[in-house]
Amino acid sequence: xxxxxxxxxxxxxxxxxxxxxxxxxxxxxxxxVVLDAVDVAMTEAAVGAGMSTVLLLAVLxxxxxxxxxxxxxxxxxxxxxLLTGGALVYGTLDLPPFGRADNPQNQHVAPYxxxxxxxxxxxxxxxxxxxASYRGYDTLGEVTVIFTxxxxxxxxxxxxxxxxxxxxxxxxxKDVA
Amino acid sequence: xxxxxxxxxxxxxxxxxxxxxxxxxxxxxxxxxxxxxFQAGVAAAAAIILYGMVFGIDEAQKVVPRPIVNxxxxxxxxxxxxxxxxxxxxxxxxxxxxxxxxxxxxxxxLGILIVxxxxxxxxxxxxxxxxxxxxxxxDEADEKExxx
Numbered sequence: 001x002x003x004x005x006x007x008x009x010x011x012x013x014x015x016x017x018x019x020x021x022x023x024x025x026x027x028x029x030x031x032x033v034v035l036d037a038v039d040v041a042m043t044e045a046a047v048g049a050g051m052s053t054v055l056l057l058a059v060l061x062x063x064x065x066x067x068x069x070x071x072x073x074x075x076x077x078x079x080x081x082l083l084t085g086g087a088l089v090y091g092t093l094d095l096p097p098f099g100r101a102d103n104p105q106n107q108h109v110a111p112y113x114x115x116x117x118x119x120x121x122x123x124x125x126x127x128x129x130x131x132a133s134y135r136g137y138d139t140l141g142e143v144t145v146i147f148t149x150x151x152x153x154x155x156x157x158x159x160x161x162x163x164x165x166x167x168x169x170x171x172x173x174k175d176v177a
Numbered sequence: 178x179x180x181x182x183x184x185x186x187x188x189x190x191x192x193x194x195x196x197x198x199x200x201x202x203x204x205x206x207x208x209x210x211x212x213x214x215f216q217a218g219v220a221a222a223a224a225i226i227l228y229g230m231v232f233g234i235d236e237a238q239k240v241v242p243r244p245i246v247n248x249x250x251x252x253x254x255x256x257x258x259x260x261x262x263x264x265x266x267x268x269x270x271x272x273x274x275x276x277x278x279x280x281x282x283x284x285x286x287l288g289i290l291i292v293x294x295x296x297x298x299x300x301x302x303x304x305x306x307x308x309x310x311x312x313x314x315x316d317e318a319d320e321k322e323x324x325x
Contacts, residue, residue: 139292140257147250147253151250
């Protein structure tokens, strides 16, 4: 993954960057499989590697495939990135050790889900039970987010086209006049 | 356009049913194995997108027309939210599926199934809609290049 990231930074051909981004997503998906989160791995492989790559390629088709030369020094963005990254790493220092049974998140509702999910929802997959039943509100929110994103993209991109058509029509009517 | 590559066309035609079946498997097997509406939705959309990339967006829109996609986006959310309203009307909390079946467990099972279907519809159609919009613009750019 580190090699892929260095490749992304060094590459100036945006086509290569998009493909490397897809490769990074696939690697991340394998990491999720190793962590026993197959659901997340499937989502990462499908959305991250599949959909995003396709959409980025569609965008590349509309723009140029070479990176534009930098107009300003990269010092300030680099500083912001380093500060944010540093803050995030500092935040992880306080987290409890990974995967211990007496961690706070394993003490609260997780044992209840694990013990009762199959009995109460007849669904052997606890993830599905939690997603759809115990946390239905959350999932409804997520679906609404996707809905909103889709509507937003549709409105933004179809409006531009309509304006193009109006401009074309105006040109035509002038010609007629 | 990739339409002229014979190998790609044949492979896509062979793969399409497999991908769609896999999407349905992920959808309806979600209770038992990994998966659910989100993953299945993306997989199903990916099948249509693959078709659209190889055979052209117009052909894909013959299979799944744009108006249908656009109505499916809110339809999925409506199904999800409507399930909650249905359980409200049956005298339980919002999105508590227990009263939907004869026994609470059956109700939960049915509720999860319906809600996942709603998720599937919204996710698949949103992905497709975004692809149609982007791809449509790419086609327009091609036409402009052709004119100029």
